[in-house]
Amino acid sequence: MDTAIARPELLLVADAVAREKSIERDEVLEAMEQAIQKAGRAKYGHEKDIRARIDRKTGEVHLSRWTEAVETVENEETQIPIAIARKFKPDIQLGEHLVDPLPPIDFGRIAAQTAKQVIVQRVREYERKRQYEEYKDRVGEIINGTVKRTEYGNLMVDLGRAEALLRRDELIPRESFRNGDRVRAYIYDVREEPRGPQIFLSRTHPNFLAKLFAQEVPEIYDGIIEIKAVARDPGSRAKMAVISRDSSIDPVGACVGMRGSRVQAVVQELQGEKIDIIPWSPQAATFVVNALAPAEVTKVVIDEEAGRVEVVVPDDQLSLAIGRRGQNVRLASQLTRWDIDILTEAEESERRQEEFRRRTGLFVEALDVDDVIAGLLVAEGFNTIEELAFSPPEELAEIEGFDEAVAAELIRRAEAFLARRDAELNEKRVSLGVSDDVAAIAELTPAMLVALGEKGVKTLDDLADLAADELLEIVGKGEMDDETATAWASAIIMTARAHWFADDEEKEQKDA
Template identity: 80%
Template sequence: MDTSVNRPELLLVADAVAREKQIDREEVLEAMEQAIQKAGRAKYGHEKDIRAVIDRKSGDVRLSRWTEIVDTVETEDTQIAVAIAKKFAPEKEVGDFIVDPLPPIDFGRIAAQTAKQVIVQRVREYERAKQFNEFKDRVGEIINGVVKRTEYGNLMVDLGRAEALLRRDECIPRENLKNGDRVRAYIFDVREEPRGPQIFLSRTHPGFLAKLFAQEVPEIYDGIIEIKAVARDPGSRAKMAVISRDASIDPVGACVGMRGSRVQAVVAELQGEKIDIIPWSPNVATFVVNALAPAEVSKVVMDEEAGRVEVVVPDSQLSLAIGRRGQNVRLASQLTRWDIDILTEAEESERRQEEFRRKTGLFVEALDVDDMIAGLLVQEGFETVDDLVTTPLEEVATIEGFDENVATELSRRAATYLERQAAEQEEKRVALGVTDDIAAIEAFSAKDLITLGEKGVKTLDDLADLAGDELVEILGDDVINEEQANEIIMAARAHWFEGEDGNAA
């Protein structure tokens, strides 16, 4: 009996589908084989291992049943005991297959329809996989497309061999794109989802502006000028920081172009969005000053631990530095990745005077000295009474108007004040009922212990019952962070588990 059927037209169909869908011919033939296998199982039994092979040259279709040789049969439809198999196939071993040829299938209407559905589904899967593989490596590129349709304000963009989604919030405000309009956008994400690869576009992404400049400015494309940072308020204003690797090339001038030709081309694409191009600097203070342009800056004070920068500007420059609705300072903050606080010179002077008065008052009260001596200590950089105790006497004696006797007396008074303060805090801690177990934790200061007692955290169990964020909320994030809080709480819970090993034993 002939167990194969010659169907050269299958190869012609496979070639046609592969050309039309722009996928590999082999993938189409594999889809056909799966369709024939499904039809074969429908005829000979779904539980059987039926396999089909299409000859890649002649188009012959061979159908066969595969049975695995095993020691112990668990599924009779797909397995056979080795003892039985040895009777008619002595050369076979456990793990081998016995292949029985089957007669070709005469496709009926239902079988043909089923086979067609399988082929269409598999071809669609191959097509989607090809699309995903093609676009997954193109994230960060600009692509051109045509608006195909609108769905709930979101735009479906035809990219030729795929569709992409341009969400309403990724469009530039007040931009009106209609069906049939050509659009340029930035590919910012490609995801493989059950319904196929989803390509997400954006016209508000900072990378879109950077890529537009790369298209307009050859020096950026060639790597001579580098875009270090971009911040955007889409449709309104943007800031871009650039640096040149060639000292002879001005990065800002190259991006602006002759009579602004290069920057205007980008502005036109972004619907009139104003763009400030500034030189990047590795010095944070300089970079912040540049980022706040066109406002002039008088002074910059940095707090690296908090990631904040205090910027002092002339009174006349305040509105320019802040910008309309805070836009200028917000974009500068995004660009530099530092929190920026704007102060006028008058505000900064007033605050400095208030700080001076506060520190002076602290020394007057603690050391029982007059304003002049307290003021001299503050001017020399002493901020707390602790500073005075820990500073060597000879260093204190070098302050103008001081001598060794004055330094010794001030140090003695400072130590006495701290001892008295520690005793008062200890007394208050005991009065609040905060136990010695908590007081023994080195991470807590005397002030922290009082704060805990006032919030009802008085025993080790009270502390152990807290979550890390609750402890941070009680003491303040300027005193402790969540990681430190979690470590303290876990240490406080240790006594809950003491003796567990012994009990288990």
């Protein structure tokens, strides 16, 4: 039977600490047990397995030494041969422990101070664990707190049961808080770090604006209206795209509210930040036009591969579309996730004319025709000599002013030009030292072979050593999308590596 001493005051202390720190009573008592255990080891020997237990009902403290029964003793302080252990406890099995009660410890000043440090440290660890568990699932919420102190412009915010950091660059420009001020912010990250859980707040995060609207607009909270995208220039201007799942509800009107009451509540919280609420559209062109409001747009040209949108606006709308210091187009670009280039109608017309002249000149030089014929080809949508060379003669003959003879002659001249060009490129390929084996790969054009030779890729081994992205960087991907281009380049590289496997098979056959 363990010797024990009743210490009911331990239970009172544990209850008080548990209430104050908002942690479990058992966790405080475990910390106390570890403190008593440490003091016991200091008295009886640090190598010994000394354990303490506090009775959860009476507060009695039990101190005991535990010794493991083993076949072969490796540590005399914590182990005992099973044969000797059975003299004290006949039914003991390997791996079980002999438990010897120890007299209670009379804590001296140093032992008491050590025990206090252990308890404080363990309670702090439990408190940090509780804070992390509580807040790790609250990322994405808006929370209210009180400014506790300021450190180099960063705010330490008291959340009641934890402390959070609101960094200076996460504050809206020109706003300031003093100690004791109430602050509302967005939890954007919670990290578990050695010094404890770190809760990071923001008032500039785009989702802060979205969550504020969810608090002000019941239709958003209920899921009838969805916020699809948000772009912010904190403290100055923001754009928010919304869509309604109920055709009878206007998403923009619901977010603005009666006489602007709902949007004004959010504007006030964001220090007067102007908010443009626009309808979201699955059509990229429509969405871009909406995002550039209040500017008017006359034409939209989308390049999906490059992720760019070219927008044409009337000359008098250019400054409005761009916005002060490019703010309007920058926010529209962030909102739509497209790179937006803005041109005036005059600039677009001039550029179109320049492109027309360039393509016309290409056909005049390559086909030895006059400007009229070259212009007709460009007007019909022909952009390259290849397109002309591989077009059906009957299709070409349908162009106004052309007949079958003219169509056949133009195709003949286009084919002759390509043949001359390929012969020149092939001659250059040979002079660069690119092998015939590489040239035999059908997917590589003469221009690509020259590009490879200029980069020092001259043999099948050189080509086989390239990665797909390296090959594409040299020869380009043309009009292919990224996925198709990568697959195309990988196929070429595998073709170049084919001789490696053939050599291995031949060697294996010889060895056999």
